[in-house]
Amino acid sequence: DAKTTQPTSMDCAEGRAANLPCNHSTISGNEYVYWYRQIHSQGPQYIIHGLKNNETNEMASLIITEDRKSSTLILPHATLRDTAVYYCIALNAGGTSYGKLTFGQGTILTVHP
Amino acid sequence: DTAVSQTPKYLVTQMGNDKSIKCEQNLGHDTMYWYKQDSKKFLKIMFSYNNKELIINETVPNRFSPKSPDKAHLNLHINSLELGDSAVYFCASLRGREAFFGQGTRLTVV
Numbered sequence: 001d002a003k004t005t006q007p008t009s010m011d012c013a014e015g016r017a018a019n020l021p022c023n024h025s026t027i028s029g030n031e032y033v034y035w036y037r038q039i040h041s042q043g044p045q046y047i048i049h050g051l052k053n054n055e056t057n058e059m060a061s062l063i064i065t066e067d068r069k070s071s072t073l074i075l076p077h078a079t080l081r082d083t084a085v086y087y088c089i090a091l092n093a094g095g096t097s098y099g100k101l102t103f104g105q106g107t108i109l110t111v112h113p
Numbered sequence: 114d115t116a117v118s119q120t121p122k123y124l125v126t127q128m129g130n131d132k133s134i135k136c137e138q139n140l141g142h143d144t145m146y147w148y149k150q151d152s153k154k155f156l157k158i159m160f161s162y163n164n165k166e167l168i169i170n171e172t173v174p175n176r177f178s179p180k181s182p183d184k185a186h187l188n189l190h191i192n193s194l195e196l197g198d199s200a201v202y203f204c205a206s207l208r209g210r211e212a213f214f215g216q217g218t219r220l221t222v223v
Contacts, residue, residue: 032210043203043214044156085154091167091210099144099207100169103156 002027002103009108012082016042018075020107022088025069033064035073036101037084045089045102047073053080078111085109116140119204126194127160134189134218136204145187145208147179150217151200154197159202161212162187193220 005023012018023031035047048055048062050071055062061074075082088108089101117138126132138145146169147159161169165181174190187204199222204215 034210036212038156041217043205043216044212045214046211049210067203080214087156099210100146100158100161101148101156101212102158 001092001100002031004088004090004104006086006088006107007102011112012078012111013074014080014111014113015077018078018082018109018111020073020075020086020088020109021070022073023070024088024090027068027090029034031069031090033062033071034089034091034101034102035062036061036087036089036103037082038087038106039081039084044101046087049091063100078109080111080113083109083111117204117206117220119125119202119212119215121218122175122216123219123221125223126221128138128194128196130194132189134202134204134220136187136189136215138185138204138206138213139213140206140208140213141185142206142208142213143182143184145184146205146207146212146216147187147189148203148205149200150203156203159190191220194220195223199221201206 034049036044050062063072064096085106144163146161150156160179162181201217205212
């Protein structure tokens, strides 16, 4: 699976949009971009994933550049409960990967009042 | 209802002991995992089972033995516990492309 690079930490004001970038310049054509987050003392939580097109669900939006070398996770109205470590993962969801997630260091997002 | 549940939540034990962590998922998923999160917060996969069969073993010491009595359960047995085994262990199950994680078991070896 391709390596991803994320900033170590970011801050965001409550109620504002949080934009979390991720670089995955070596991503291959059949690798998806996944985002998970881990709130303190809890298990990781799935947020969203995408291949080429932008995606949106009730939690977030995922914007993937046309060349697929980077993406941005957007939390449109961040709340204090969104404070967590956010992980961007490139994953070949088929074949023999069996959904194996390779977590990096992630981005520590702190939402402040 | 908890989708992926682990017991116990906390486990403190002495070096050399043998212990087990249990995991159950009520989601009907075929694939389950064990991940380890060390003191530096790195999450690493240990094992994966699909329909009770081992499919991923990430060079984990053979003191760690996963057991899947049925596809809803994936237990982790650890023999001869060492200080370095202290970590948070997460169980997870997979639906399509989305993994569901348990709340973790914090293992402390003293």
